[in-house]
Amino acid sequence: MHATIQKPIDEIIKHIQPGEKVFVVGCNNCAWKCYSGGEAETEMMAKRLEKRGIEVAGYTVPGPQGMSLCKLSHTRKVLLEDHADEVKNADSFLILGCGQGVHTVIDATDGGMVHPGCDTVFGGETVSDTHIEEYCSLCGDCIIENTGGLCPMTLCAKQLLNGPCGGAEDGHCEVDPERPCGWILIYERLKKLGRLDLLDSYQPPKKNSKWSRPRSLEVSPTEATFCSISGKVTISNQD
Amino acid sequence: MKLTTLFEKGEFVVTGEVGPIKGAIHRDKSIEPSCAIEALQLHQHVHAVNVTDNQSAVMRLGSLAASVRLKTNGIEPVYQLTCRDRNRLALQSDLLTAYSLGIDNVLLLTGDHIQLGDHKEAKPVFDLDSVQLIDMAKGLKRGYDISGSRIENYLDMAFGAVVNPNSDPLDLQIMKMKKKIDAGAQFFQTQAVYDVTVFEKFIKKVEKFNCPIQVGIVILKSPQMARFMNKNVSGVHVPEDLIEEIGSVAKEDRKKKSAEIAGRFVKEVKSICQGVHIMPLGWTDIVPDILEYAGIKHK
Numbered sequence: 001m002h003a004t005i006q007k008p009i010d011e012i013i014k015h016i017q018p019g020e021k022v023f024v025v026g027c028n029n030c031a032w033k034c035y036s037g038g039e040a041e042t043e044m045m046a047k048r049l050e051k052r053g054i055e056v057a058g059y060t061v062p063g064p065q066g067m068s069l070c071k072l073s074h075t076r077k078v079l080l081e082d083h084a085d086e087v088k089n090a091d092s093f094l095i096l097g098c099g100q101g102v103h104t105v106i107d108a109t110d111g112g113m114v115h116p117g118c119d120t121v122f123g124g125e126t127v128s129d130t131h132i133e134e135y136c137s138l139c140g141d142c143i144i145e146n147t148g149g150l151c152p153m154t155l156c157a158k159q160l161l162n163g164p165c166g167g168a169e170d171g172h173c174e175v176d177p178e179r180p181c182g183w184i185l186i187y188e189r190l191k192k193l194g195r196l197d198l199l200d201s202y203q204p205p206k207k208n209s210k211w212s213r214p215r216s217l218e219v220s221p222t223e224a225t226f227c228s229i230s231g232k233v234t235i236s237n238q239d
Numbered sequence: 240m241k242l243t244t245l246f247e248k249g250e251f252v253v254t255g256e257v258g259p260i261k262g263a264i265h266r267d268k269s270i271e272p273s274c275a276i277e278a279l280q281l282h283q284h285v286h287a288v289n290v291t292d293n294q295s296a297v298m299r300l301g302s303l304a305a306s307v308r309l310k311t312n313g314i315e316p317v318y319q320l321t322c323r324d325r326n327r328l329a330l331q332s333d334l335l336t337a338y339s340l341g342i343d344n345v346l347l348l349t350g351d352h353i354q355l356g357d358h359k360e361a362k363p364v365f366d367l368d369s370v371q372l373i374d375m376a377k378g379l380k381r382g383y384d385i386s387g388s389r390i391e392n393y394l395d396m397a398f399g400a401v402v403n404p405n406s407d408p409l410d411l412q413i414m415k416m417k418k419k420i421d422a423g424a425q426f427f428q429t430q431a432v433y434d435v436t437v438f439e440k441f442i443k444k445v446e447k448f449n450c451p452i453q454v455g456i457v458i459l460k461s462p463q464m465a466r467f468m469n470k471n472v473s474g475v476h477v478p479e480d481l482i483e484e485i486g487s488v489a490k491e492d493r494k495k496k497s498a499e500i501a502g503r504f505v506k507e508v509k510s511i512c513q514g515v516h517i518m519p520l521g522w523t524d525i526v527p528d529i530l531e532y533a534g535i536k537h538k
Binding site: 157158159160161162163164165166167168169170171174175176183184187199200202203204205206208 | 323327349351352354355363365366367368369370371374375385401402403405406407408411412414415417418421422430473474
């Protein structure tokens, strides 16, 4: 999921011009789980804007809970058909969702003016209803086969691939003593699995071209093509 | 001269360390930067002097410029190069530049994280880790860059690396040390160690690698400094009895006591390692006393 946190309200309203009519759009998937853009927060944002003298043209959170704002065809239908009059009356859209959601609203409204209402902070695991933790950096070149599924690109502050720096203290990272050392987590896990041998092999430098931006993915029921500066890679899911 | 030559001869290799100034070297060549003055003080007593690379992620004069200044003054520098501020292009280019400017020894490190320094909003690079850096440097020695392209005039330098004997779990640290040796590391300088038992335990596990190791010494200046290191310098532990010992003498006698503590430690471990790396943190004048206490002949 894409973890998001609302921007401070003063920062949001700073960018709204006098007389500008704003339509608020939330997301019923990730932002709902983050309490940053579900139905309750979206309605609340409309009220918070009105309380500060901003005219709200309308608000919506497309689809049932679990539906993502970034599903373009659905969001387009909800905005342009279900909320046609309010959207027509709006000068801009305030999006309570991730950066992908912001762009989805641009596409759905054929280039409407947008304001991001959230900071997109990371892609994470919903560990509990109140806790989201980052385990993947979305680098495009997954190397966790040799680390028991724990990603050193994400769990190590220096993104070291061949083992820890010498700075851990009582199992904690020298950069953030609140956090465990990612490499000690990897070591303890592999020890428990009886697979410390996996640590012996040299891990070559990352292919950063796969981490280039922007990237795209063409998908079908039988194969997918990943496009980055490193080129196109097509993989079949059939054999 | 390459430090590896000294190790091969069976010399007990003594190195010191200076940090480049926060500023530029004066255009008037008669004005030495303070790091060069410190190095000159060490000169008669050590085989070589490490020059740190934006140590603790604090922005300073480049390690290479300071290393070249030492070399010009007749002092053998150990040029430190970290992965924190450079991608693989810059690292290779700097290695070739260093060799071109006469550098014979390079210490290849990951580098302290940006968050520990004075430019906290900078982008940490870490394109490579230290093992990959050593492997890449070995390629330049063999005539290839990391992309596999041939280079002309290969570099020929001694490659040093670091290891922390205080690390827990130690086996994980040693796993990485082994990778560094396989990648091409030719000697090691350790993180500061204060406990003889810790160092002996470490050496027992790594002597099979047959790779020269210089024990790391950070001199203790005061109980406050020792406590500060215990609290703020990860991977270093000063035992309480040493903190009491340095605090047991009046301030004016601290340098003498400090030299005694460091010298005593080196004396106890010198038979199980191949050298010592002394980080005097400005107290360069006590280095001769440390070596005297340790029973190590001056260079």
